Amino acid sequence: MEKFTLNINDQKITIECAPDTPLLWALRDQLRLTGTKYGCGIAVCGSCTVHLDGTAIRSCSIPISAINDKAITTIEGVGKDRLHPVQKAWIAENVPQCGFCQSGQIMSAIALLEQNGNPSDADIEQAMSGNICRCGTYIRIRSAIKNAAKNNV
Amino acid sequence: MKPNPSNNKLFKVSRRDFVKIGALGSTGLFLGVPLGCKQDKNAFLTGREDAVFAPNVYITILGTGEVQLIAHRSEMGTGIRTSLPLVMADEMEADWTKVKIIQAVGDVKYGDQNTDGSYSVRMFYQPLRVAGATVKLMLMQAAAQEWQVDISECSAVNHEIVHSSGKSLGYGYLAEKAGALPIPEENEITLKDSKDFKFISKETVIYDLEDIVTGKAVYGLDVQIPDLKVAVIKRNPEAGAGIKSFNSDMATAIEGVSKVYKMESTAFPMGYNAPLGGIVVVANNTWTALKALDTVEVVWDKGINASYDSNAFMQQMQRSVQKEGQVKRQQGSATKALKEATKVIESDFLVPHLAHSPMETPCAVARCNADGTCEIWAPVQSPQWVRQAIAEALGIEESEVTINVTLLGSAFGRKSKPDFVVEAALISKEMNTPIKLLWTREDDIQHDFYHSNCAQHIKVGIDKNNKVTSWVHRTAFPSISGTANADAKGPSSDELCMGVLDMPFEIDNISCESLDAKAQIRIGWLRSVHNINHAFAIGSIVDQVAQAREMDPIDNMMDLLGSDRKIDFTALMEGFNNYNVKLEDYPYDTHRLKQVIQLVKEKSGWGKSLPEGKGMGFAAHRSFLTYVACVVEVEVDDNNNIKIPMVHFAIDCGVPVNPDRIRAQFEGGAAFGASLALKSEINVKNGAVIEDNFNNYLVARITDAPINTAVHFVENEEKPTGVGEPPVPPFIPALCNAIFMATGKRITRLPIKL
Ligand code: FES
Ligand code: FES
Numbered sequence: 001m002e003k004f005t006l007n008i009n010d011q012k013i014t015i016e017c018a019p020d021t022p023l024l025w026a027l028r029d030q031l032r033l034t035g036t037k038y039g040c041g042i043a044v045c046g047s048c049t050v051h052l053d054g055t056a057i058r059s060c061s062i063p064i065s066a067i068n069d070k071a072i073t074t075i076e077g078v079g080k081d082r083l084h085p086v087q088k089a090w091i092a093e094n095v096p097q098c099g100f101c102q103s104g105q106i107m108s109a110i111a112l113l114e115q116n117g118n119p120s121d122a123d124i125e126q127a128m129s130g131n132i133c134r135c136g137t138y139i140r141i142r143s144a145i146k147n148a149a150k151n152n153v
Numbered sequence: 154m155k156p157n158p159s160n161n162k163l164f165k166v167s168r169r170d171f172v173k174i175g176a177l178g179s180t181g182l183f184l185g186v187p188l189g190c191k192q193d194k195n196a197f198l199t200g201r202e203d204a205v206f207a208p209n210v211y212i213t214i215l216g217t218g219e220v221q222l223i224a225h226r227s228e229m230g231t232g233i234r235t236s237l238p239l240v241m242a243d244e245m246e247a248d249w250t251k252v253k254i255i256q257a258v259g260d261v262k263y264g265d266q267n268t269d270g271s272y273s274v275r276m277f278y279q280p281l282r283v284a285g286a287t288v289k290l291m292l293m294q295a296a297a298q299e300w301q302v303d304i305s306e307c308s309a310v311n312h313e314i315v316h317s318s319g320k321s322l323g324y325g326y327l328a329e330k331a332g333a334l335p336i337p338e339e340n341e342i343t344l345k346d347s348k349d350f351k352f353i354s355k356e357t358v359i360y361d362l363e364d365i366v367t368g369k370a371v372y373g374l375d376v377q378i379p380d381l382k383v384a385v386i387k388r389n390p391e392a393g394a395g396i397k398s399f400n401s402d403m404a405t406a407i408e409g410v411s412k413v414y415k416m417e418s419t420a421f422p423m424g425y426n427a428p429l430g431g432i433v434v435v436a437n438n439t440w441t442a443l444k445a446l447d448t449v450e451v452v453w454d455k456g457i458n459a460s461y462d463s464n465a466f467m468q469q470m471q472r473s474v475q476k477e478g479q480v481k482r483q484q485g486s487a488t489k490a491l492k493e494a495t496k497v498i499e500s501d502f503l504v505p506h507l508a509h510s511p512m513e514t515p516c517a518v519a520r521c522n523a524d525g526t527c528e529i530w531a532p533v534q535s536p537q538w539v540r541q542a543i544a545e546a547l548g549i550e551e552s553e554v555t556i557n558v559t560l561l562g563s564a565f566g567r568k569s570k571p572d573f574v575v576e577a578a579l580i581s582k583e584m585n586t587p588i589k590l591l592w593t594r595e596d597d598i599q600h601d602f603y604h605s606n607c608a609q610h611i612k613v614g615i616d617k618n619n620k621v622t623s624w625v626h627r628t629a630f631p632s633i634s635g636t637a638n639a640d641a642k643g644p645s646s647d648e649l650c651m652g653v654l655d656m657p658f659e660i661d662n663i664s665c666e667s668l669d670a671k672a673q674i675r676i677g678w679l680r681s682v683h684n685i686n687h688a689f690a691i692g693s694i695v696d697q698v699a700q701a702r703e704m705d706p707i708d709n710m711m712d713l714l715g716s717d718r719k720i721d722f723t724a725l726m727e728g729f730n731n732y733n734v735k736l737e738d739y740p741y742d743t744h745r746l747k748q749v750i751q752l753v754k755e756k757s758g759w760g761k762s763l764p765e766g767k768g769m770g771f772a773a774h775r776s777f778l779t780y781v782a783c784v785v786e787v788e789v790d791d792n793n794n795i796k797i798p799m800v801h802f803a804i805d806c807g808v809p810v811n812p813d814r815i816r817a818q819f820e821g822g823a824a825f826g827a828s829l830a831l832k833s834e835i836n837v838k839n840g841a842v843i844e845d846n847f848n849n850y851l852v853a854r855i856t857d858a859p860i861n862t863a864v865h866f867v868e869n870e871e872k873p874t875g876v877g878e879p880p881v882p883p884f885i886p887a888l889c890n891a892i893f894m895a896t897g898k899r900i901t902r903l904p905i906k907l
Binding site: 001032040121135 | 232372862
């Protein structure tokens, strides 16, 4: 067990856990931030996507000891005060079915739009191909991203 | 429109069933405080805050005006948690913004809760309309009494009862008074005319939408109760086989590990409730549990399926369908007609085992209490079944078990089986502490209830006049019942009614046959079930027949369907099953199938000329009482990469209750179909599943799924039928036929490998 001070959703929080604990399980078990989901544990499904200094990463596959003071943003952080435009676009398109994958999808989409305000279909496919949705909401994910881009996220 | 009382067993209430008035104040007495005494402008909207009007198990109106509607079916992505409450809200003229949806615990008082088989809307549409209309009538009666006017002068408008003079009273205000009235007989109830629907057939977003996009929605693993410990299990790679020995020294030495122990295995066929058994690790948190589990060394025993090899099994099934099987439906003499045919089109079709792999793996929170009761929080499709299974496993009464249903991170049939919840309950009992059980993705993919692998052979004879004169369809697959019953040798007739025996073509000589195949791994129902296999084969061979007859595939299909008729399958064979409902109530109407085909033809631009490398394919299939026709457009590049730019569905599901969610089911159904057609395959060797995560059990991603899907509705007033499963079956052959047009290659085996 070791102590780690994390910078999560603009808050500094200290937790105690094994250094090899994946960020995902620290978020879920210790910090009770359960919006970030477990889907595969091996970085192939995207359910656990969060931002590390603004970049989308798979939290299941990064140990807590590798994070240092980098800023972590989770789904709970992006719409803290009011809904993020990407969340609004998701609502406008009624994207979710079961909803389980959607935190990860939204986190990947926000990271994409922050880097590329006007993504092409190919850009969207590339940025989103790491996120599985078993309900198959891909069509609406694509159009929600395009709408959010149009509304200048 | 008067409801048909015989449809409505749930609401057999008599005048004697007076409603309980909630006198919930501290004295517990009814105080007779004058209603609406608050002197603000809302004076006549709300009543006593503690008033409760609950005339049936589904609807409660509070004095505050809040309407609580029970969602008794499980939400796994279909929108059912929204759609059924909408039906009640519409009939009762409720204001949707004042509705709170409450998820029901598992209890028979809610009627059937098994969210499976695409029948939630079909089964509950009418009863819930009656429930809503009953409440509306009682509120109108209460207002009429209060005003001392005839009820005919009152009407319900957006959460208020309005008098013809213009005065009005809110539902909250009326709750207490309505609660004192006897419940009307069903023949006093009038349902709304469909043209007056406010929510039904309109677009309403799902209730949980904002919670989902903000990460607040609660799924199984998100449940938090005090003193929870996390459990994970290492299971024998061969389902049902036991453990010879194990060493847990390293695991128990890890800080935070509470216990490592052996849970007994249940030998195959173990059914759907029994845990597979294995080595259980219980720890303070998930990571510790997973790490500790990894260090446990186990020597597995062998069971009766230790030599199961799915590849060899497939070859054996394929050989078997070359010869005549058990004839389950016969008309004329297919053998004779085939001899006389001038052309015979025949092909084998193979479909592998498939895993459900719902996005959220199976998981459950269980708390066995000191008083012997047990409480569960879990993503389950069938809470009543789980309740029974837990009671049985723990040796307690069902009344001592509470099942709280969380949101389901998709399910596709996996979460209707109680096994994983029983595991959690047994561990909680053993440990004497609340337990959260996690199935890893590896557990999920390697220990599923798999879709039946299947081999088929279809033979079609065409005579010298280019008429189709014979149809022979043989299918071999392990039965779902083989998971529970060692005597189940092969397909049951219920299973054959999913695509084989309900074949609708007007052909003189027909032989539908099944061949035995024994389950050697847990088999279960996966979204669309055996329709996946059979629609793939039929939809594909029919395209070959069109080619042989030099006909347009849609013209060929129309010709095969023949005259407009309601097919009396019960006269054609023994034991026909129409998705568990009477054929008279939900006939197989070829006219309705032809209508969706005609519609998809018009909307899809069928027949337009396409550049090289592109193709359009068609298929149509009725399943779960819903008629679907599908046209898929495909693009295949020089490297054989397959893109699906457009899919058109035309559907007849009766009255579309929540059209946006129906469209969503079809968009998702096409993506699910794309997984099965292009990607997914479970292989078993030496009794163990080879694939173990999404890196080798492949599913459709944004790059594989259709880019656009259009859904076209046939408008009618027919009874609503299911939409969760019907999209998948016709999509797959339509895709295969499109690939044939683009490349000249016939697909006879899934997943597609070009
Ligand atoms: S859980 Fe991290 S990518 Fe799947
Ligand atoms: S919405 Fe269900 S997995 Fe994506």
